[in-house]
Amino acid sequence: QSALTQPPSVSGSPGQSVTIPCTGSTSDFINYRRVSWYQQPPGTAPKLLIFEVTNRPSGVPDRFSGSASGNTASLTISGLQTEDEAVYYCISYIGANFHFGGGTKLTVL
Amino acid sequence: QVTLRESGPALVKATQTLTLTCNFSGFSLTSSGMSVTWIRQPPGKALEWLALVDGKGFRHYTDSLGTRLTISRDTSENQVVFTMTKVDPADTATYYCARVVGESHYFDYWGQGILVTVSS
Numbered sequence: 174q175s176a177l178t179q180p181p182s183v184s185g186s187p188g189q190s191v192t193i194p195c196t197g198s199t200s201d202f203i204n205y206r207r208v209s210w211y212q213q214p215p216g217t218a219p220k221l222l223i224f225e226v227t228n229r230p231s232g233v234p235d236r237f238s239g240s241a242s243g244n245t246a247s248l249t250i251s252g253l254q255t256e257d258e259a260v261y262y263c264i265s266y267i268g269a270n271f272h273f274g275g276g277t278k279l280t281v282l
Numbered sequence: 283q284v285t286l287r288e289s290g291p292a293l294v295k296a297t298q299t300l301t302l303t304c305n306f307s308g309f310s311l312t313s314s315g316m317s318v319t320w321i322r323q324p325p326g327k328a329l330e331w332l333a334l335v336d337g338k339g340f341r342h343y344t345d346s347l348g349t350r351l352t353i354s355r356d357t358s359e360n361q362v363v364f365t366m367t368k369v370d371p372a373d374t375a376t377y378y379c380a381r382v383v384g385e386s387h388y389f390d391y392w393g394q395g396i397l398v399t400v401s402s
Binding site for chain 2: 205206207208209211213218219220221224225230262264266269270271273274275276
């Protein structure tokens with residue numbers, strides 16, 4: 174089901190920025206803006222961070238932003254904080270099917 | 283305020299049928315563009331989508347688990363019921379229900395999840 178590819182891990186220091194890529198086999202999920210991002214801190218349920226490539230739900234800090242280019246969507250977290258340590262997932266809905274990334278563990282050093 | 287809560291057994295024996303219920307509030311499944319979905323996460327592993335039902339009764343299942351899954355909705359009771367037949371220890375996971383919205387089908391609210399262990 175992991176038709177989206179994410180790196181297993183990324184890391185950064187407090188105050189820095191990190192970008193997590195999510196690559197699909199085609200660009201359809203980006204062209205139709207059907208990609209969303211979720212944050213899952215340890216032991217908790219996932220939380221919606223970004224929907225439709227770039228949109229942030231109310232309550233999500235603007236340190237979190239989404240972008241896309243070609244067949245890759247990206248989540249950028251700026252001004253890293255220790256509480257940003259979590260696993261981040263990208264998910265798309267294309268062809269009446271959901272496609273999940275394998276998750277990226279962010280470590281804040 | 284939108285909330286979802288999963289309920290069901292914490293322990294199931296192999297070959298039995300698992301039944302989970304998602305009770306939700308703060309929205310109506312009959313509203314346009316609303317669906318409820320089930321997703322699971324084996325311990326230490328990634329999320330896996332399982333099934334979805336919308337307010338019109340349309341049901342969609344992951345191909346990988348085929349005919350083992352059933353999802354149904356009770357719009358008057360604000361419940362979605364999920365069943366998985368012939369469970370195996372590999373089905374041990376935290377099971378989440380979530381609300382699905384929009385044409386892009388993103389999951390904007392999640393339940394807290396329920397850990398289900400399948401014993402051999």
